[in-house]
Amino acid sequence: MSTLSIENVSSAYDGTVILKQLNLALNQGEIVALLGPSGCGKTTLLRAIAGLQPVTEGRISINGNLLNGDGVFVPSEQRDVGMIFQDYALFPHMTVAQNVLFGVRGLSKLERESRLDEMLTLVKLEGLAKRYPHELSGGQQQRVSIARSLAYEPDILLLDEPFSNIDSQVRNEMMLEIRQILKQHNVSAVFVTHSKDEAFVFADKLALFHHGSIAQYGLAETLYHHPKNRYVAQFLGAGNYISVTQADEFTVDSVLGKINSTTPLTFNKVGQVVGELLLRPEQLQLTLQDDGNGTIVERHYVGTACQYWVEVGKQRVEVRSQQLHLNIGQNVQITAQVDPMVIF
Numbered sequence: 001m002s003t004l005s006i007e008n009v010s011s012a013y014d015g016t017v018i019l020k021q022l023n024l025a026l027n028q029g030e031i032v033a034l035l036g037p038s039g040c041g042k043t044t045l046l047r048a049i050a051g052l053q054p055v056t057e058g059r060i061s062i063n064g065n066l067l068n069g070d071g072v073f074v075p076s077e078q079r080d081v082g083m084i085f086q087d088y089a090l091f092p093h094m095t096v097a098q099n100v101l102f103g104v105r106g107l108s109k110l111e112r113e114s115r116l117d118e119m120l121t122l123v124k125l126e127g128l129a130k131r132y133p134h135e136l137s138g139g140q141q142q143r144v145s146i147a148r149s150l151a152y153e154p155d156i157l158l159l160d161e162p163f164s165n166i167d168s169q170v171r172n173e174m175m176l177e178i179r180q181i182l183k184q185h186n187v188s189a190v191f192v193t194h195s196k197d198e199a200f201v202f203a204d205k206l207a208l209f210h211h212g213s214i215a216q217y218g219l220a221e222t223l224y225h226h227p228k229n230r231y232v233a234q235f236l237g238a239g240n241y242i243s244v245t246q247a248d249e250f251t252v253d254s255v256l257g258k259i260n261s262t263t264p265l266t267f268n269k270v271g272q273v274v275g276e277l278l279l280r281p282e283q284l285q286l287t288l289q290d291d292g293n294g295t296i297v298e299r300h301y302v303g304t305a306c307q308y309w310v311e312v313g314k315q316r317v318e319v320r321s322q323q324l325h326l327n328i329g330q331n332v333q334i335t336a337q338v339d340p341m342v343i344f
């Protein structure tokens with residue numbers, strides 16, 4: 001049974017359809033990123049899961065309990081979901097302790113104190129219970145908001161762009177820290193972001209949105225290496241698209257020469273153009289060679305690697321290489337290693 005199950009969910013604002021028959025299932029302890037450009041419906045889905053946005057069609061269930069659909073609507077406060085917003089939404093007139101225990105019900109005084117201690121230890125804020133939000137750094141406020149949403153043990157945690165206000169230098173560290181907390185407690189989470197880099201660091205699975213639909217849902221690696229279409233391929237990273245002709249059952253011809261597939265090609269069009277092959281910049285290798293098939297025309301040093309632009313025939317291809325010593329004007333042989341081939 002999935003922790004969260006979204007089946008054929010649609011939603012509209014004033015008659016304009018925003019979410020179109022979405023499907024998504026999340027297992028216990030998994031973190032999923034709702035990823036996509038601005039305005040594609042990510043926050044609308046998050047709000048629908050929280051019970052803050054009406055659903056016009058479909059079903060939403062948590063741990064097998066139907067919350068929306070078939071005439072059922074469970075109000076937000078009865079859903080056992082925790083929410084963390086972009087601005088943390090802490091109560092400014094309450095101390096850290098009061099903020100953390102705000103949603104906790106039905107515990108004795110002693111149990112509340114022990115829950116508070118547990119939560120503050122979890123987010124490494126021991127000793128700060130009596131402070132007010134304005135006496136904390138942005139990162140500490142963020143951790144109070146996490147402690148508050150975990151304190152009442154929600155079935156699922158919803159996070160709406162929680163890292164967008166955090167300085168880029170500490171963002172990665174904080175994402176990994178919070179991810180570790182969620183993993184330690186086996187908390188399932190849905191996380192909204194428009195940044196693929198954040199999604200890669202924080203989430204196990206990605207749901208890539210496109211105009212209110214999910215273009216592809218799965219493991220980050222699957223979306224990166226086996227994108228279903230060009231939209232998914234382009235959103236997740238740089239790529240070269242090279243026209244290819246089928247040479248035989250395992251090989252295509254291209255401007256880079258013959259490229260082999262380890263698995264048989266699915267089409268049977270020997271001698272015909274079969275589409276454009278996706279080549280990620282790191283799937284290409286460069287060897288210095290006077291009569292090589294390409295010439296380096298641009299070079300950018302990016303820390304541990306170099307980004308080269310290489311002219312091959314009439315095409316320019318981007319190559320990311322650990323070889324840092326190559327220079328503009330040098331001739332190189334470009335070879336490709338792709339497994340499996342993604343051809344659009």
Ligand SMILES: Nc1ncnc2c1ncn2[C@@H]1O[C@H](COP(=O)(O)OP(=O)(O)OP(=O)(O)O)[C@@H](O)[C@H]1O
Binds near residue numbers: 014038040044045
């Ligand atoms: N209250 C509202 N009334 C009418 N339309 C709305 C309302 N809220 C959002 N929308 C529209 O719904 C669409 C989806 O909005 P949503 O906030 O879900 O997008 P998003 O993917 O989360 O974007 P962002 O990354 O910018 O937050 C947008 O076209 C937006 O203009």
